[in-house]
Amino acid sequence: MVRVTATEAREHFADTLNRVSYRGERIVVCRRGGKDIAAVVPMDDLELLQKIEDRLDHEAIQKALAEPGKRVSYRAFRKALGL
16 A cells, blocks of 8 residues: 655645556555545445445444334434434
8 A cells, every 4th residue: 555645645636546546556645744644545445345334334223123122213313302
């Protein structure tokens, strides 16, 4: 994985995007002090991450629904939150 400073990424933005888009590179953007702040990844990677997150959310929902306890309607829930 390649690391570039925010300044380098900004100065060579088109090249950074091309490396990610056409070569499939993953580029980590960091501050001058070395702290990682963001990543530029191919869309396929992002879509995979979103699918994984959706599956984990779905599993958590199914687990929560299987737990015994009092159910609250959506309307009552919103009212309790003052929405």
